[in-house]
């Protein structure tokens with residue numbers, strides 16, 4: 001009897017450990033489970049390039065620093081809307097698809113953002129940055145793409161291209177890959193055309209709804225594949241009034257995130273991030289949502305102890321955080337660990353902390 005029970009338990013564990021989620025419900029359960037165990041570390045564009053290398057199969061600055069993959073990998077769709085072969089950071093969409101599948105199959109979590117171009121100006125301008133880009137923050141762009149707006153039809157072709165890419169995220173066996181989708185991020189700032197000074201709260205919510213309804217509609221087979229995330233930027237004094245003004249609503253959002261970078265002083269970063277996470281962790285617990293640091297980082301890590309001296313205490317003070325994702329390791333700016341440097345060596349203390357989870361601890 002005892003042996004049978006042990007066998008059943010072992011088989012149950014093997015199935016749970018080796019069987020990747022195939023639906024948003026399963027992914028949500030997995031995220032909820034993992035959240036009890038710690039906070040996952042995430043890295044944007046992790047397998048494509050790092051400091052001193054690009055597009056070498058199997059490489060990752062995180063892996064080469066600590067011997068483990070990030071538990072969460074972030075990918076960006078900017079450019080897919082135009083039918084481009086590469087995204088805004090020159091990563092071929094074929095590579096993005098392949099690495100999403102690989103990360104899913106090795107047991108990792110995938111999160112996808114989208115920095116689409118400006119749907120009003122991108123047709124008129126040459127792309128001398130920021131012209132025509134997500135950062136060409138012209139007023140009235142959101143209004144122009146909503147139902148009845150002059151750019152609506154074009155925008156729907158953009159959503160269709162997003163849908164086509166996302167629908168192609170299937171394993172060789174045809175199993176759908178569930179993922180976190182995080183459109184229209186940092187909308188409480190004014191640097192993107194969907195930012196708060198360029199549209200009204202109702203227009204913003206209509207944009208989120210339009211996007212979600214399209215991707216969940218009949219013609220899309222994505223309804224049960226997407227975990228929906230909403231992630232405003234660091235405010236420093238976020239409260240329920242401010243938050244609810246733009247929030248797409250409990251019925252639409254599964255995961256609430258904060259994008260928080262240390263651009264100024266460490267003291268400001270710690271104070272503001274702590275304040276916003278205090279609010280967001282409480283709000284998400286009350287509303288039954290997951291919560292994460294959906295983007296974070298300290299550009300080029302001038303102080304390599306930042307990992308364990310600054311970021312770790314923030315995470316430890318907010319143990320309900322599902323994950324903390326740092327932005328990409330591009331040559332022009334990096335936010336992740338770099339092997340063989342002080343930043344990489346100090347990162348090990350962050351990696352070894354029981355609160356932080358990397359891939360092996362999640363498989």
Ligand code: BMA
Pocket residue numbers: 076088089115327328
């Ligand atoms: C920004 C910068 C840009 C990049 C964009 C999308 O924060 O890193 O260089 O194009 O993210 O990845």
